[in-house]
């Protein structure tokens with residue numbers, strides 16, 4: 001889709017949203033009075049404004065990995081949100097985790113179907129990798145990813161053009177936890193804290209057991225330092241990314 005067309009669609013969507021729905025207004029269903037508990041829940045679920053508070057986005061690649069269930073339990077316990085860049089073949093193998101991720105407010109991204117280097121593929125093959133994963137996520141969770149993270153973070157102009165066809169920006173990371181390399185709870189903890197800054201996008205993996213084992217302590221420490229754990233879309237909101245744009249910008253790129 002062209003940028004102009006997608007902007008027009010965005011304008012159309014906003015316009016529609018601003019017009020009060022007569023059908024909705026005419027619905028005779030009485031509105032239940034909000035209880036104190038419901039009001040408290042609503043306040044708690046108010047979207048985090050990353051211009052007002054210190055945000056960080058933890059991202060988990062290549063999953064859903066086999067420890068995703070434990071990770072989701074931890075995220076729920078500490079009221080933390082994350083972004084999962086899913087690999088289609090594992091979405092197909094473990095759809096229940098993907099359904100749960102969406103239901104519990106995490107963001108789902110596309111990380112290809114079989115993890116090839118996109119810069120070595122023809123556009124048709126890249127499209128196929130992306131589309132198959134979109135289809136599996138839709139089947140599992142009823143939603144489609146709106147972000148693309150190409151395998152190994154490798155992208156070029158051709159990858160960008162295909163991403164644009166899918167209306168997706170390319171999301172890389174500001175820093176890594178090096179969890180796939182060290183596979184050590186303490187090392188992952190130290191490395192993540194060393195690179196954690198406002199609006200960081202941190203690369204992690206939910207197939208690394210030590211990442212999942214160390215997550216309760218890591219989240220507690222990050223929250224004690226004032227970080228709000230949010231989705232990638234929360235963190236990049238102010239970047240106004242267009243489909244095909246890459247963020248953070250790789251060296252030599254101009255969006």
Ligand SMILES: [Zn+2]
Pocket residue numbers: 061062111115151152
């Ligand atoms: Zn990967």
